[in-house]
Amino acid sequence: MTEASRTDIRRVRAAVAAAREAAAEACGTGCPPARQGPGRPPDTEKRRAILDAARRLFTRDGFVAGMGEIAAEAGVSKQTIYNAFRNKDELFLAAIAEVADQITAHLETPDPEASPQEILTRIAWHFMDVVITGKMVSVMRMLTGSGPGGMAPDLAAAFYEIGPARNGRRLADWLAAQDRAGRLSIDDPDLASEHFFGMLNGKLQLRQLFHAAPPPDDAEAERRVEAAVRRFLKAYAPD
Structure with a gap:
């Protein structure tokens, strides 16, 4: 070489x-959009915190990581997560797929x-x-x-x-x-x-x-x- x-x-x-x-x-332009849940959508900073926390816990603990644990890691409520992601499957796909x-x-x-x-x-x-x-x-x-x-x-x-x-x-x-x-x-x-x-x-x-x-x-x-x-x-x- x-x-x-x-x-x-x-x-x-x-x-x-x-x-x-x-x-x-x-999150850059390549990040897959998440479908909104029934509540008020979280602001960009909270969404970023949710995705980062989910990625850390899913890669560390596997799919057994709970939504409550992810909410605590992100510093938000569980309802805030469900305002952006309908369920844990959707959150997992969004968090890992953007990587x-x-x-x-x-x-x-x-x-x-x-x-x-x-x-x-x-x-x-x-x-x-x-x-x-x-x-x-x-x-x-x-x-x-x-x-x-x-x-x-x-x-x-x-x-x-x-x-x-x-x-x-x-x-x-x-x-x-x-x-x-x-x-x-x-x-x-x-x-x-x-x-x-x-x-x-x-x-x-x-x-x-x-x-x-x-x-x-x-x-x-x-x-x-x-x-x-x-x-x-x-x-x-x-x-």
Whole structure:
């Protein structure tokens, strides 16, 4: 890897870290809207506190975390939560899905000046930051029923649809646009999207899911990001 490539990767990684910190302060455009309950909707700060508290408790305790506990953690009443979210299922999906959404949310309005390498590197670092971490692995254990508070299959399927499936479709749509523009040569964008995320993940999440290995350190994450982006661009280079 050239020094210029390393500089690009570090720059993108810094941008990803900054985006993560900003997301902790306020919900961005990629956050899925929640349907309002029957009461008066809470203000933005309270909604943010509810989502942050729910994310912390769900990733720590699983789906057994109670609405009363979440309300206490957020510093609001249970009724305030129900003014924004009809039930615990809806709150869980909103809290966890907004984290997963960070991976490809920027593809909704991609930077027209950014190269495919820059865009893919940004996606890769978001993927590493969101998916290949202890917190998201805890959520995956919960979704599959192997961790505390395992949940019903229909709720797990709903999470898959608004998380991994939506990220896959967004990337596929962007890849199709790159093919039309002649920047990449892709005859099956959906399969290419799976290829990219598959190269990033490999067995990393599976090993953590089975308690076989800790999350990768910074050097290993950087190695995987660089290798996945480089090999993907080589495989789908225009003729």
